[in-house]
Amino acid sequence: MRQDDLYISRIDWITILIYSILVIIGWFNIYAAVYDEQAAKSIFDFSINSGKQLVWIGTAILLITVIMVADYRLFDNLSLILYGFFLLILLLTPFIGKEINGQRAWFEIGAFRLQPAEFAKFATALALAKFMEAPTFDLSKGKYQLRALAIIGLPIALIMLQPDTGTAMVYSAFGIMLFREGMPQRYYVFAIGFVAISLLSLGIENNLYLAAAVMALMVLLILAGKKTWQRIVTFAVMGLVIIAYSYSLDYVVSKLPDHQQNRIMVLFNPDLDPLGVGWNVTQSKIAIGSGGFMGKGYLEGTQTKFDFVPEQHTDFIFCTLGEEFGWIGSLIVIILFGALLVRLIYLSERQKTRFSRIYGYCVVSILLFHFTINIAMTIGLFPVVGIPLPFFSYGGSSLWSFTILLFIFIKLDSHRIQLLGRNG
């Protein structure tokens, strides 16, 4: 008995508390998203999504129980087998998956639908932790960098076959974990610079302004330091490469088919096509924006439940929150997510083994990516990418996969003392 008491006290209840609050708020929002005043059904009604989500929540609790009572060594030992298993499943998915919206991303087992790519995340995280836990694994060396990228790249490649760009993109989030584990900074500077210049060159109508700005920046950089020929040539070439890139990007985009061009341009100005490509973003912003400071009140929203916002209970669930609970509601949820992420970083850092820490950072990476991209897309800061808001969005695959992902870490964290002994 004393042993059990001690075990329970070692579990990080703060994380579980935040998780529970997010799941419950999410569940209430799913009800609000489908609520129909004229044919009001109970939140528990299994014929509507909130009732179904309750089933998913119940089964998620079962999953949590299984994870918490299982042997903590299991995840370590099974990591490579799980990774292999899910790679195989992902390989099969494009052939035996059910076709929905031109994608074969879902398995249908009886009345249930599961999305393997969601579950492959935690397996990939485990595999990464397993491969990288060796003391010799050094991310400053090219060989190990390639190895880590290969583990991440394999599932990405397989998911692109479905094709499910959004979910595949999520795997790039493991870069955050790699950053913590010592991947050289210059890659990130380069990647961020690349993205920034891409966005700027697409967003700014006249590339001459961008070119002028880049040249001015380079001149400043040259003037700021020592004026050696080497530095002058380096910055000059850098500037020219950037300008050349921005022009060639515009050229490539102009050669894309119209609907793809639209998708890119609407990112910068959704009003270009408010009824077509811009519809989702426009309606989503209207829903959230109409919430005001305090929101319209629970179940008082009109934009989501009357179907103005598409996918209102899955990828656009944040709209319901923004509309009915206003800026205050958004603030609370963003603080909860922020707190969860910071807490997970803290927990990761206190791990005694590289395996647990790396896995912890994988969880942080995935959650941070989903949270940022999902909310950013609903308020027009990012193009519409079909990925759910963790713990919030309706759906079994999404809730289960995030729950498994998170609770494996909570399990590992609760055994951090034992794990220490094993690795020496």
Place this chain on the structure above:
Amino acid sequence: MNNSRPAILISIIVLIAIVLLTKLFMIQVADDSFLKRAERNAIQRVVDHPYRGLVYDRNDKLLVYNNPVFDLMVIPKEFTVKDTARFCDLFNIEKEELIIRYQAARKYSWVKPSPMVKAISNEDFARIQDYLIDYPGLFVMTRSVRAYPQASAANALGYIGEISGAQLEKDTVKYYRQGDYVGLAGMEGFYEHYLRGRKGVKYKMVNVRGVDKGSFKGGEYDTMSMAGKNIVSTIDLDLQLYGEKLMSGKRGSVVAIEPSTGEVLAMISAPSYDPNQLAGSRFGKNYGLLTMDETKPLFNRPIMAMYPPGSIFKVVQSLIGLQEGIFTPNTTFPCNQALVKCHPHPSPANLFGAIKYSCNPYYHQGYRKLINREVSSNTFIDTRIGLDQWRESVMKFGLGSPLGIDMRNEKGGQIPGSALYNKIYGENRWKYSTIYSLSIGQGEMLVTPLQMANLAAIFANKGWYYPPHLVRSIDGSSENIPEKFRTKVSVGVDAHHFDMVQEAMAEALSGTANRAIIKDIVIAGKTGTAQNPGGADHSVFVAFAPKDNPKIAIAVYVENSGFGGRAAASTASLMIEQYLRGDITRPALEEYVLAGKFLY
């Protein structure tokens, strides 16, 4: 391991949270345009149109009411029909028509209602009502259309129609919307404010496909519509109908007024039209036809047609002369036909005889005395001063400017003054011999039939009148009618001067208008003949009766019917009998008027 990296990650998380919350603050709090767009998305303003007020005659007989019209509507999504033949039979629709209608509805919207059969009659509605339940996606929508049970008094009642752009602009309180119906003419136009009621507004929520999702905030912002106020008109429907019958096939006007109140008992404009022709959807088709009709049925003659008053004006001349002290009852002038033509009668006549025999030379000479009072040795100036003084007196009789009846577009007629003659002839270039036609009510003088009827009321009342009006009470109270209709107007002639005039008018009938005489009812009347340069003269007659306790004052104009003693006097006499006795004792006279052959 680089220990700064966890801190960098935490900073990035905080930064992301700040960026997201800032953007959220911008769209949620700082910018309220999204709220407006959300309301435009989901909240539909549905206007609840009130019932327009009803109009009754003075005896509470219905003149105007609202007729419900039923449209059978279909929602394609819910609509299914198994036995098409039976359906077509039941709803009285051809199969081809059904298919066309259904396809049009589908094309318009899958979920919103469209009309399937428009304007189902009351009887058809009663018949299909019970079967509606068998056909999902079908329902009946009710509209209301103005209706007129007697098809009478079209020009007096006026009509309603869609509001014009100009009217919308004038509507500063923004009560009206494009497509609203407003009273455009007659009582409908003048009492629009009372008849229209108040529109209600309901805020409904709709989903992205426009499907009704219930009232917004439980109807917190909804307002109820208020039905329009009912109006009791001064019109006596029986008299009006009788007048219309008498005037059918003729051109002209009949205006009957209750002298003691100024209430218009009947106002007939002939030819007229069936007011039902301009109700509801028929307006669009018929309005154009009516405006193009050569007989001008929309021309409201009683208040818009203007004629020289003719001999009837001699009575006014007499009264002004008496009041000014220019005439006494004993003033005589010879019937000097060198001045102006006359017809045989005893001469010289005194004032009584002049009225009775309608002596033209009498007024030619009398009017000169009235105009040229020798205030100036210059005859031009003397005439000018006299004319303007005289004009002032005449206008007190409600002539020369609109009486302000409760209808739009009332004309004022014309009483010429020095300004007009200066314009025509130049200053100091006209004198009495230029204007003498005015003495016998000819020349540049114009009056409307309404003004003539009011003149009759003034004679009956011995010197005062209430401005003629068409409404007795609004919403059950006479206090609601405009103040001016309850304010007595004096014409500035002492009552005792009227005694002799009334006697003369009563006696005038024998001789000039024998047909008008009724056995038991003493009518005081005066014939007139308005000269018409384009054709046969217009027949005019004004009268009031009974002479000693006047209940009705009347003016009758029958165009192109010659001497006033025939067509107009006969019509007026029949109208008076109808009103005072309720039946007609002289079928031969009625025959004569109905036949309408007045010229021989």
